[in-house]
Amino acid sequence: PGSWPAWKGAWIHVLSLSRTPASAEICQSFADIIQGLFLGTPASFEAAVEPFKPDADMKAAATQLKTLVDLLPKNTKDSILKLMDKIAKSPLCA
Secondary structure (H helix, E strand, C coil): CCCCCHHHHHHHHHHHCCCCCCCCCCCHHHHHHHHHHHHCCHHHHHHHHHHHCCCHHHHHHHHHHHHHHHHCCHHHHHHHHHHHHHHHHCHHHC
16 A cells, blocks of 8 residues: 555565475465554455454454554554564564
8 A cells, every 4th residue: 555664565575475494484364464454444354354264253353453453553553563574574583
């Protein structure tokens, strides 16, 4: 979406890259879910989660989580995304 600072797209790209065999590979769908959680609409977040066939309780919990995240101030969401980027690029995740 348009005018993201470069790090917002970069962390999603980093998460989608294959990892060394010693660490788990982060699938693109997970990156899409996180993007939807912090940057998307409720509908886009729900669409990203739906392929995993969540049960009713999981859907309700995901909806509640999205609602709570949407209440966070923009600078708080930006700081969380920066932290995720820092973690994903860390040697601890390599």
